[in-house]
Amino acid sequence: MNSGLGTYGDHDAEEATRLISYGFRPRLRPHRDADYAALVRRYDEEPAFEQLVITSATGLGLRVIAVTGQAGTVLGALPGSAFETRLEHYARQARQTHQRESERILHGIAHLAVAARCFPRPEDLADDHYVGRATVSSVDGFVRHVCRELSERAAQAEENSDPMTEARELERAWRAYLRRPEASSTEDGRVAPTTTEAIVGKALRYLVDQGMLTESEDAERRGKVYRTTSRYQLQVRELAAITAYDELLRLGASAERRSTAAVRIAEPDTLH
Template structure:
């Protein structure tokens, strides 16, 4: 690579695109692949190569969120990118229903609550070695607690017909969430899709598929435990800048409600 930033060889371009390609394999980590680890080191040590990787990613409609040995290459979709996942599409895939706007709200709030459960304190999010965890009942209970908190706020302000000025998105969401049952069952004993626990479970499994969480069994209870990866931590650091996520923490999402404890949801309804 030339010493002048922006001048690259064909070999440099190939390596940059290879690193982007590794980032599109969400479950692969640098410690499992020597070539991947070598490219991450080059990205970290060579500013010109870092610039090339960023430009290569942008050409594909991706932005670099972070590239580290622990998390690997983590990208987010630029607006209009083929990699962009809209919340309404995600919700329709999770549950084919006529109440599409309601489904969109429910799935969005589930993802926000998972992030708040896994990283309940700013210092947890800042600590590169921290591993958070969440379970379906924990996340569902957290959201119901917050919904009740919002309900009481609205009742106390005597402005039931208008969203609260400081949290309009959440005020709309709690009404939808509380109308859903926590869990239901089908004829074969599975959790019914309309239940809030089913929605939370879908969100957690989606994050596992995206390499954001790992899934294990709880030794003491018949419940699955989902633990965070470095990839998810980088994503949630960006999510922390979203106003509605900050409001979740102010309402009571800290450690007291996280049992041992994307995706980014943007204002435009995009799930990153």
């Protein structure tokens, strides 16, 4: 079989798809698997093999975000792909509810907030050695700060008879978010799944399962601390739409350190 960059055969196609398959094992890293490491080196050294991997992934409905020795194979789902995880499905899995639209918004804003909390400055996102940190309470507090900012902006706009036109998705989100309690318990002592801290916790655990974050116990804070991986950093760099993420940074992260990071984040109804 010929490509624009060279010739490859069945064995090459098999190796290309095997490299893609490693992308579905997010916690495995090339340095822990000799075959994985060899395929990553081949991708890096052979342009024809790189193109074969990209073409094969596209045929499966996938986009190759990166293949590196540190992160391994990092994939994203193309729109309409069988691998695409839409937020309404994610929210439904997190909790069956009749308020699905509200749940979708809350889960979406939680994921946006985790990304913005972990990478509040453009230099953080550009630094391959940077490790962002987050906790459930810090992300929840971050979103509530944004909610207060948006609430104040909406009130001022109403006083001035000047309807707020920016950040419409966030405006809708803060109303839904502020209606929920931060934390509460069920009768048997479990965390109530409808609280905002429970929703943030679900987002963080999902990212751990996807190899985007690692978690550890923090004795001082009496809770878990989540740290970013290179895999997550690559994903955040490649996410799809700038407006909501940029607005979160401007309204929320600015409380600690001013930023206008030029990063794109996924469509509000889609997770990749």
